[in-house]
Amino acid sequence: MTSATREPETPSSTVPPRLIATDLDGTLLRDDKSLSPRTVAALAAAEDAGIEVFFVTGRPARWMDVVSEHVHGHGLAICGNGAAVVDLHGGAGAHRFVKVRALARENAVDAVHLLRDAAPGTVYAVEQTYGFHQEPAYPELHMEIPDLRAPAEELLAPDGPGAKEPVLKILAFHPELDPDAFLGLARLAVGDRATITRSSPSALLEISGPGVSKASTLALCCAERGISHEEVIAFGDMPNDVEMLTWAGRSYAMGNAHPAAIAAASGRTVANNEDGVAVVIERVLAQRW
Template sequence: MTDPAPAGVRLVATDLDGTLLRTDGTLSPRTVTALADARAAGLDVVFVTGRPLRWAAQVFDHVGGHGLAIAANGALLWDVGADRARLVRALDPAAALEVGQRIRAAVPGTMLAVETVDGFGLEPDYLPGHPLTQDARRGAFEELVDAPVLKLLVRREGVVADDYAAEVVAATDGLATVTWSSSGSLLELSAPGVTKASTLELLCVELGIDRDAVVAFGDMPNDLAMLRWVGTSYAMANAHPAVLDAADRVAPTNDEDGVAQVIEQILAGDVGDVEDDGLVPSQG
């Protein structure tokens, strides 16, 4: 027998990649149904992702026509129904420029790119992890930073993020929030204090929802602040070790529709006997 699902949940906050989405990037029919059932039951469903707006929008249909989504690791709160930004928490251009210059000086071999509300720009030698859209800009970093920066992206080929994150944190000296959401070399920098957690907190205050009534799901270090802030946190079974250690509980993997399984349990009101379904307390 495992712990029952949390009672009194009013809001479900879920990461996308490695969490809600399957490894092939799709939402399973079971997950689509669980999200719709949660909304029908009166729960707020909020996607909280590191993805920029241009990628997050691909799954906005499933957050509901009047739903909200937090993108770019908390730098953007997007009103899906109105198709507009509700809150932007960006690095101003001068600050982004200083942060980038500090990183290049202190951490040799790094390449930089920027995400803004309007699109993506990257240095000539930056190797993107995904195919570029036609409106992506290539140019010198100093030329790319001509608007508020939602995320400053840093790549250092031949290593993984865990290997050099501390160097970048030291170089930025509190001028940016440093995190990562993939197993590769990519680091993601936001304005100071901007995380998934801090923007989710602002939203919950606006909605009048206490943190104890929020359940959240994640799998990578950029989810850590959110998982530590909410009332009940789930790491996916496929999560980064730091996430597994920090979360209250462990849900089945993203390919096993772990988020859907927990939502189904919440909606069923399982607060007593629970079958052994893989939802286990974290060892962290």
Template sequence: MVRLVATDLDGTLLHTDGTVTARTREVLTAVEALGVTVVFVTGRPIRWMEDLWEHVGGHGLAICSNGGIVYDVHARAVRTARPIPVEVGLQTAAILRDAVPGTTFALERTHGFAKEPDFMPRIPPPADLAIGPLEQILDDTAVKLLARHEDLEPEKFWAEVESHVGHLVTTTWSSTGALVEISAAGVSKASTLELLCLERGVDASEVVAFGDMPNDLPMLAWVGTSYAMANAHPTVQELADHVAPSNEEDGVAAVLAEIFDL
């Protein structure tokens, strides 16, 4: 029996242009009407979610920033945060600056985005952007440390970061560029989803999850039933129990309609 559905957004529930189809919205609404909890589990920070709430559900809970935040959508408030200890963040950055010269950093905090002067965002930053040395902008509200390199190949950079600081923090990636997303040790989509399920008395065997990128792997490994999208990274398809149609084909909606006989 499925009591909770956990789905990634980008590359999974959303089409490539970031939209949600009417069919997907209808299926999610029908699933929730059956008493099943739907949780959106994303690497996105809260600031990238505001335009999506009306499309993916303006109520309930969302796990954002790869497990760093549980967000109360209805209240528009952070319910819980799992920040990176300041001393660990600074130690991580110092190790990477020495081991992989050219690495620059930015932060996702519960109250907004901040970056070092040399960190080059790939999308326009918010108007209230904080810029400064990491020692000044890193505080106890930082739930994600972003490490970027402009010259290294993505997979080489991902491997380098993990090899040097994987014992201190949780590293993952969900982009095609040389960007590593760093969370506090033990913090992932999976571990935060597990805590949320414990609160609700939901067992892992009662959860079905969908994902497409390596930052979804721990979550897909933890749940009772896992689906990789047809467009997913090869490592995700290898691990998942099943493969769903692609995000462009409303794969999540297609699978849920079959599971719940909608």
């Protein structure tokens, strides 16, 4: 069987799960960005069984409409690769920021300069809690109109646009570099001034505050609930999921996953288009009784 169609490998564990943490794009969502009826039913069944579900994504809060109707209980999601915890109970356009782990503007400016020196031709966008700004040369990657176009240094200035609004992450795009090579180069160039990862098939990097990741914010949310990492099952498919897949007691890389995610996870499941998350949840619930 190919990796996309093989039966899921289920890591053995004697610890009952209390929380499921799942990435969205390429993981829970199908390629058309929909949730299948099977997946919706599996998420509801997990919640009914007393297992909390956290959506943990690189998406900004304003892109969470696709799952806002499927939140249960706490209604929380981790967005921006760990930069924000958002309450989705209000529905589309009415989300509330519960926790923000901002990227300091001085760190962001340092990252811009260091990466521009290391990879000439890099262009940037700035993601804030509500605003989105980009440099004039930054491509239209996100199917949305930026609030402002200006050089990154202007966008990140202390008195720049949205100066009172936290910066969640900056996005760095290079038109020619290999995505993984760009990631490695950026991490070397920027060092500990920021956390750098990627989730796009293109050479698009996501730059957050030092120590900010899906895993570190998920760990904070779990600690608040008295949940240990052994009681967490995580799902993901891209480099921005690696820390979360490593941290969780049980973790699954999708059949369509990046090699880094496969190496980090303790198990495999089938591809996102084959409801790989639902397949594992159904099996886990069946094993509990």
